[in-house]
Amino acid sequence: MNDRYGLDIALFSIKCFIAAMLAYYIALKIGLTRPYWAVSTSYIVAQPLAGAVISKAVFRLLGTALGATAAVVLVPNLVNAPELLSLALALWLGLCLFISLQDRTPRSYVFLLAGYTASIIGFPSVAAPGQIFQTSILRVEEISLGILCGSLIHALVLPRSVTGLLFTRVDAIIADVERWSRDALSGAPDETVLRERRRLALDVNELHQLSTHLPFDTARFLPRVRTVRALQDQLSLLLPLGSAVEDRIAELNANGGVPVRLAALIVRTCEWLATPAVSIAERGALVETLVADIRAEEPTVAAPLQWRDALILSLASRLADLVRSHSAVRDLRDQMRSPTRAAVTPAVAAALRTASNRTFHRDRFVALRAAWGTIATMVLGCAFWIGTGWPEGAGAVLIAGVCCALFGNSDDPAPAIRTFLWGSIIGVCIAGFYVFAVLPRATDYVTVAAVLAPMFLLLGALLAIPKYNLITLGALLGLANLIGLNASYEGDFASFANGAIAQLVGTGFAVVTVGLFQTVGAEQSSARLIRAGWRDLARRSILPGEPDEIGWVSKMLDRIGLLAPRLVARGQDPGRPLFDVLVDLRVGISVAGLRRVKLAAGEFGRGIINPVLSRVSAHYRARTLDAPTVEDPDLLAAIDTAMTAFAADPAPGERRDALLALTSLRRNLFPAAPGYHAEAAA
Numbered sequence: 001m002n003d004r005y006g007l008d009i010a011l012f013s014i015k016c017f018i019a020a021m022l023a024y025y026i027a028l029k030i031g032l033t034r035p036y037w038a039v040s041t042s043y044i045v046a047q048p049l050a051g052a053v054i055s056k057a058v059f060r061l062l063g064t065a066l067g068a069t070a071a072v073v074l075v076p077n078l079v080n081a082p083e084l085l086s087l088a089l090a091l092w093l094g095l096c097l098f099i100s101l102q103d104r105t106p107r108s109y110v111f112l113l114a115g116y117t118a119s120i121i122g123f124p125s126v127a128a129p130g131q132i133f134q135t136s137i138l139r140v141e142e143i144s145l146g147i148l149c150g151s152l153i154h155a156l157v158l159p160r161s162v163t164g165l166l167f168t169r170v171d172a173i174i175a176d177v178e179r180w181s182r183d184a185l186s187g188a189p190d191e192t193v194l195r196e197r198r199r200l201a202l203d204v205n206e207l208h209q210l211s212t213h214l215p216f217d218t219a220r221f222l223p224r225v226r227t228v229r230a231l232q233d234q235l236s237l238l239l240p241l242g243s244a245v246e247d248r249i250a251e252l253n254a255n256g257g258v259p260v261r262l263a264a265l266i267v268r269t270c271e272w273l274a275t276p277a278v279s280i281a282e283r284g285a286l287v288e289t290l291v292a293d294i295r296a297e298e299p300t301v302a303a304p305l306q307w308r309d310a311l312i313l314s315l316a317s318r319l320a321d322l323v324r325s326h327s328a329v330r331d332l333r334d335q336m337r338s339p340t341r342a343a344v345t346p347a348v349a350a351a352l353r354t355a356s357n358r359t360f361h362r363d364r365f366v367a368l369r370a371a372w373g374t375i376a377t378m379v380l381g382c383a384f385w386i387g388t389g390w391p392e393g394a395g396a397v398l399i400a401g402v403c404c405a406l407f408g409n410s411d412d413p414a415p416a417i418r419t420f421l422w423g424s425i426i427g428v429c430i431a432g433f434y435v436f437a438v439l440p441r442a443t444d445y446v447t448v449a450a451v452l453a454p455m456f457l458l459l460g461a462l463l464a465i466p467k468y469n470l471i472t473l474g475a476l477l478g479l480a481n482l483i484g485l486n487a488s489y490e491g492d493f494a495s496f497a498n499g500a501i502a503q504l505v506g507t508g509f510a511v512v513t514v515g516l517f518q519t520v521g522a523e524q525s526s527a528r529l530i531r532a533g534w535r536d537l538a539r540r541s542i543l544p545g546e547p548d549e550i551g552w553v554s555k556m557l558d559r560i561g562l563l564a565p566r567l568v569a570r571g572q573d574p575g576r577p578l579f580d581v582l583v584d585l586r587v588g589i590s591v592a593g594l595r596r597v598k599l600a601a602g603e604f605g606r607g608i609i610n611p612v613l614s615r616v617s618a619h620y621r622a623r624t625l626d627a628p629t630v631e632d633p634d635l636l637a638a639i640d641t642a643m644t645a646f647a648a649d650p651a652p653g654e655r656r657d658a659l660l661a662l663t664s665l666r667r668n669l670f671p672a673a674p675g676y677h678a679e680a681a682a
Helices: 007-029 035-044 050-078 082-101 108-127 129-156 162-186 191-197 200-211 225-253 260-274 280-296 307-337 346-353 364-388 393-406 414-441 445-463 466-483 493-517 522-541 549-569 575-600 603-621 633-647 652-669
Strands: none
Touching (some): 035 129, 082 364, 162 260, 200 549, 225 307, 225 652, 364 393, 414 445, 522 549
């Protein structure tokens, strides 16, 4: 980007203005009654990335059509009962908001737009229900025109591709994770490095969001979405693998030190991670040799089991897995740039076969609270509107509901809506100047576009700067909606004042009601995220069937990404809480390993593993925020008993896998406990 000189911002603003004026011109030519909806929408859909604006446009068009259909169904049937109509529109918006909050992808725009499009069409149509179908068609045309013009201009005029940004971010993320793994292997990194490593959760989520726009991107060469999903899976494994290796090195150093040959292999791994990219064939040969050498250092664990041997086994196994995951990450990066769909390596083929859809954390209680808060806001607003008979009350209710829906995914929407309100006030003031001093003298389209250009170009530039985004969006919508952009301007002060008051009252009312109904708070939200991880782990510990390890890892990384900013908002150092969540993540992987052993084991093996898994489930059910660390000697004893039993297992593969999972479980849950002793466990 050319942000240093502001060229990207200037280009974005120019494209926004061109799209808005194109939408305005077409709206006037085809006789649309409210062309400002087309202009406003063109700014709402504006995105710097071509693929993002097109993908969101598709979902917005679908949502607009669905919302218009809902309005056509509801208004004629309930127009004679305004109370029921208001309730129905409020319930529809609440339902759509609830559904949209369950899907944290661009698909959520379908339901969000469906919710407030019905309100945009429905509330103003109460006075003229017989024209609801025509009104719906006009609003859909105006909104769709804005979406299409914004999408086409941003996609065709000097577009910035999602693919280019994706490649840049992948290279940067891979460089970071390789550096973090080298830090883990070379010794205890400082707190800054540990905090940076936890940023991987945000990086993986960013890749997912970018990949959702790939099918709509304008680049000539598009990587497969499935390849990006496979890359996310491998990146997700690197954080728990790296932290596990780091833990085993520290524990071995406290128990006689890492064996010399294994220490040399750790150094070789660090050197390999620091080596610039080589050819795929050469990389494959290096990795196979390195992994084979690491596997050769695994001790043959057997009864009587020694704790040091179990730690060496765990370190060697996790180190080999770490090397393979890093190799797969490099291979998948090459696969993304490959001109053919054929897998560049067998590892890529395997990763593509098992690539999973990203699993996100969902909080139905918070979504339900946001939905009910929006419904309550609209019901109270409608009661005031109907009770007072205020002609512009419908507009105020509409604005309040849209604000609640737009910011409903926030723990505390009030500050964002308050910022939006300040932007609306600025927009009202600018609109007053235009309506009464400038636009009455504008006699044609070219003149209107010319006098609007300075202000819209300035606001478009501010819209591209994240910290000014909300206040600028409020100013833009307030300005566009109040100046009307009709064919002529009469300077009707009463009409302008009523519209301005409705917009400001509606936004201000939303600020008040979200504080009453929709505010969760960073502390409560953080607590719910932590408890959700505990509940999920307790449930997964006793589930039958094949464990979904990647699904568990991706969901926990998503929770880490959601938790970090909330901890910062509370003024709390996120280091310790995020470290605890990372431990829970590794416990879940150990549990998945035990469940796989259980599926392959006979009756004897299942009888050993079931008590451990049941105790893990009970352990996490007993956790509370007041006592996040539970002293559980029974669980420790169950783990040690299982280790003693499996050390005597005659099947070497089953014995190895079980002891790996049990050793990891012991280290994660009881890092301060004395080392395992076969005599104590017997």
